[in-house]
Amino acid sequence: MQHSTGYIIGFSAAVCVVCALLVSGSAVSLKPLQDRNALVDKQKNILAVAGLMSSDETLSADQIQTLFEEKIRPVIVNLETGQVDSETDANTFDQRSASKDPETSQPAPTNASKILRIPYDGLVYEVVKEGEVKTLILPIEGMGLWSILYGYLALDTDLTTIRGITFYEQGETAGLGGEVENPRWKALWPGRKAFDERWNVKIQVKKGAAGPAKDDPYQVDGLSGATLTSRGVTNMIRFWLGPDGFGPFIAQLRDNPRWTSVKGT
Numbered sequence: 176m177q178h179s180t181g182y183i184i185g186f187s188a189a190v191c192v193v194c195a196l197l198v199s200g201s202a203v204s205l206k207p208l209q210d211r212n213a214l215v216d217k218q219k220n221i222l223a224v225a226g227l228m229s230s231d232e233t234l235s236a237d238q239i240q241t242l243f244e245e246k247i248r249p250v251i252v253n254l255e256t257g258q259v260d261s262e263t264d265a266n267t268f269d270q271r272s273a274s275k276d277p278e279t280s281q282p283a284p285t286n287a288s289k290i291l292r293i294p295y296d297g298l299v300y301e302v303v304k305e306g307e308v309k310t311l312i313l314p315i316e317g318m319g320l321w322s323i324l325y326g327y328l329a330l331d332t333d334l335t336t337i338r339g340i341t342f343y344e345q346g347e348t349a350g351l352g353g354e355v356e357n358p359r360w361k362a363l364w365p366g367r368k369a370f371d372e373r374w375n376v377k378i379q380v381k382k383g384a385a386g387p388a389k390d391d392p393y394q395v396d397g398l399s400g401a402t403l404t405s406r407g408v409t410n411m412i413r414f415w416l417g418p419d420g421f422g423p424f425i426a427q428l429r430d431n432p433r434w435t436s437v438k439g440t
């Protein structure tokens with residue numbers, strides 16, 4: 176049986192509409208699940224950089240969320256003044272969204288990390304163990320070679336000893352710049368020092384191999400074949416620990432540590 180042209184066009188259009196509805200329907204219905212997975216992945220990275228779980232440990236999403244809520248306290252910081260902002264709800268604040276919104280961010284000065292806007296508020300995490308803050312976790316982000324890398328840097332309460340680094344989102348080449356996620360490379364960071372004695376940011380990812388943390392505290396091995404990503408990591412740490420990032424907050428903490436005031440909570 177021969178179908179008319181009108182029938183064929185109508186049938187094709189109907190198939191297209193049904194397929195489009197199916198695709199958009201599943202995209203909409205899966206969105207909350209995707210958002211939750213992204214949140215849990217971020218929480219897992221924060222717990223890992225805090226030393227509260229290893230990156231190869233398999234915990235369920237619920238276990239990760241419970242551990243996170245128990246041990247990690249989100250804190251909002253006004254980046255310009257360095258003061259803690261207790262008015263805004265830290266549990267719902269999203270620094271990445273805030274840095275895209277002109278109402279909650281401002282243009283960044285030209286910088287090597289190619290950061291375009293800086294949020295007025297930043298979201299840091301305090302790691303609480305036995306009622307005391309042990310570690311401070313700061314978000315870092317900046318350009319590598321191909322992509323913006325998003326991660327966290329964990330600092331001891333002496334505000335200079337690095338406890339760890341992690342990246343939860345990056346688009347560098349697997350095996351080259353993508354080695355920022357390699358546990359062996361991340362293991363080179365704990366014990367290094369972020370600042371020199373005059374509180375200038377000194378840590379850098381060098382080209383080639385650095386010594387052990389106690390002899391070579393300000394340098395970390397470069398990623399081989401990925402000098403540009405390595406440089407990107409140095410740049411982003413310098414930016415976020417510097418005056419346009421969390422520098423004022425760190426300066427505040429040096430003079431007036433929160434660790435004592437939050438003890439016992």
Ligand SMILES: Cc1cc2nc3c(=O)[nH]c(=O)nc-3n(C[C@H](O)[C@H](O)[C@H](O)COP(=O)(O)O)c2cc1C
Nearest residue numbers: 320347348351352353398399400401402403404405
């Ligand atoms: C396909 C391809 C992918 C690359 N991916 C990266 C990368 O993710 N990060 C990086 O720094 N360099 C990458 N490079 C290498 C850079 O172009 C550049 O050569 C390198 O950063 C220099 O590092 P080296 O001095 O350690 O060799 C890539 C090169 C090619 C051909």
